[in-house]
Amino acid sequence: MLPEAEKRMMQMFYVTLWQSAVDDWDAPEVKQNLAELCNSKNMFSELMEILNYNLERIDVVGDEVDLGFDCPLELYCTYTRDQILVAMDFKKPQTVREGVKWLEDKMVDVFFVTLNKADKDYSPTTMYNDYSINEEFFHWQSQSTTSDTSPTGQRYINHVHEGSKILLFVREFKKDLAGAAPYTYLGTAKYVSHYGSRPMNITWHLDNPIPAKYIKKTSKLEVG
Known part of the structure; x- marks a missing residue:
């Protein structure tokens, strides 16, 4: 009902x-x-x-993000991985082990980004280089197996033309005092350019600028 x-x-x-x-x-x-x-x-x-x-x-007033369906996730608010996935009707969130998830029925690519990666938590192939360039642009590195000619790489590059959306969820560390740290929703992003392959290094333009309270945490100056 x-x-x-x-x-x-x-x-x-x-x-x-x-x-x-x-x-x-x-x-x-x-x-x-x-x-x-x-x-x-x-x-x-x-x-x-x-x-x-x-x-x-609450020190941030969330705003709706147009995803083409009624999604309760709000811009700049914080959620766990499981909350994010079930909010988009994916009923098996525990099966998602990677930092990316393609939801074909929703035409959405979900990126889970951890900025500060400790060596003990990540293998050399998952030590991705992710950071905000400024409040509008974000540098993101794909999985090490993703080439720019692969179906996944081509979907990233041509997502606007193909009608799919890129969603960016970011956290500073993998864990906090309560356990697994939650992610902050930075909204949708659009492809700008890339270099390299396996992994791809992609620059995304954020449809909503990163607030000042987050920009220091997400910038390269802070994370590396």
Whole structure:
């Protein structure tokens, strides 16, 4: 009965609490989990306190990003990888191990970028060189196996002509005090140019400029 955007919000809520996406909201396990949450006054109260605490401390007002479908993700807001993927109807977020995901049904390429890469967390082939050039342009390095003549490379280069979108999600470090660090949504980007192959080094033009509060974190001066 909910609008599409709110259904996706419910998916984000559910995957946050139970680490799995919902295929069928009438499934017994799903109904039981939600019923137990609603009936647990302590848990329900604690969740509301956390939400209200965070709401009072929001320092960025999010804005909608036109993706061609009702997506609850808002510009400059912060999300986990699983929340991002289920918000775009991908029900198996745990299967995504790489920093890129092509969602063909949505015609969207999702980039998960970690700026400061510690050697112990990344192999030599995944130590990508990613940073903002300024508030409007971002340098991004593809996976080491992606050539500029491959279907993936050609999709990146010709995405505007082919009607697909590039979404950029960025975090400073892989982990924070709570565990896996979340990503900040920098919105959509358009291909400008590239050099090299396997990997490709691509310059993207951001449709929305990076806010001042993030630019120092994303610039090359800070990350390398």
